[in-house]
Amino acid sequence: MILTLQILLVITSLLMGLSILLHKGKGGGLSSLFGGGMQSSLSGSTVVEKNLDRLTIITAVLWLAAIIGLNLVLNYDL
Template sequence: MVLTLQIILVIAAILMSVFVLLHKGKGGGLSSLFGGGVQSNLSGSTVVEKNLDRYTIVMVIVWLGCIVGLNLIQAFAG
């Protein structure tokens, strides 16, 4: 059980990082340094961006659930 939660935790963390990096830049941060700022001002919120938001939120919930589950197992195991 612990090993399964640890594997899911690592996979969720990697996917969450990838999904966050795939988002378009919204401000004048590092994304505008590479030309992302101009493009984000011209385009609105697309279906792809909304789905990417949903996938990111699902990965955050899975990641947090694994952390809570691992902590509960550790607390009640000993």
């Protein structure tokens, strides 16, 4: 059980980091420093952004559940 939760935690951490990095920059901050502020035809549509938002939220919820579950298993030795 502990190994399963640890694997889930690692996978969701990687997916969440990747999905956050895939988001389009909304301001003139660090994203414009690396070329995120440039307008291009490959920037995607609003449907892609909405689906990426959903993927990020689902991954964050799974990540949080893995952390809470791992904490419960380690503290109460279920």
